[in-house]
Amino acid sequence: MAVTRTFSIIKPDATRRNLTGAVTKMLEEAGLRVVASKRIHMTREQAEGFYAVHKERPFFGELVDFMISEPVVVQVLEGEDAVQKNRDVMGATNPADAAEGTIRKTHALSIGENSVHGSDSDENAAIEIRHFFNDDEIVG
Ligand code: DAT
Ligand code: MG
Numbered sequence: 001m002a003v004t005r006t007f008s009i010i011k012p013d014a015t016r017r018n019l020t021g022a023v024t025k026m027l028e029e030a031g032l033r034v035v036a037s038k039r040i041h042m043t044r045e046q047a048e049g050f051y052a053v054h055k056e057r058p059f060f061g062e063l064v065d066f067m068i069s070e071p072v073v074v075q076v077l078e079g080e081d082a083v084q085k086n087r088d089v090m091g092a093t094n095p096a097d098a099a100e101g102t103i104r105k106t107h108a109l110s111i112g113e114n115s116v117h118g119s120d121s122d123e124n125a126a127i128e129i130r131h132f133f134n135d136d137e138i139v140g
Contacts (some may be wrong), residue, residue, distance in 0.1 A: 005035070005138075006082040006119045007128035012070035013113035015039070020073050023116060026103050027077060030089035036076035036138040042068050050131055059112065066112055074132045078140055083125055086118040 010023050024034060042050075047067040054060050079085050091102025095114060098105035108114040119125035129138070 009117035010073040014115040032077040
């Protein structure tokens with residue numbers, strides 16, 4: 001299995017509750033290494049661009065409003081099969097369906113306020129990383 005990268009966001013419900021460290025600890029304990037990290041307050045344009053794939057879904061407006069409501073922490077994570085490893089430790093989108101020990105089961109408040117984002121493929125990881133980071137901000 002190759003060492004790859006994925007893109008992660010610690011969402012506003014988690015930063016608001018001072019859970020940046022707790023979430024990052026779970027990522028690290030899952031075998032992922034934080035090779036880039038910054039706290040930002042997303043603009044509406046950034047959030048709409050980032051979630052453009054969901055723009056036809058009924059919850060799009062709510063999702064964008066939530067993502068710009070408070071600061072987030074954007075991260076690049078590196079590890080063996082990083083996309084899948086991160087999806088596994090995040091848990092299901094709806095915390096009610098998430099497995100014990102996952103970030104969403106442990107910390108998420110609802111399907112919308114679900115504490116973390118993680119890329120769903122290597123291709124999307126590369127696109128999402130480029131959305132928020134320059135090459136010189138990623139130190140592996
Ligand atoms: P994931 O974040 O697990 O990849 P997704 O890509 O299907 O899930 O959706 C992106 C985000 O949109 C998700 O993290 C929270 C929000 N969302 C998804 N389904 C929703 C719903 N039915 N109601 C409200 N928000 C939803
Ligand atoms: Mg997704």
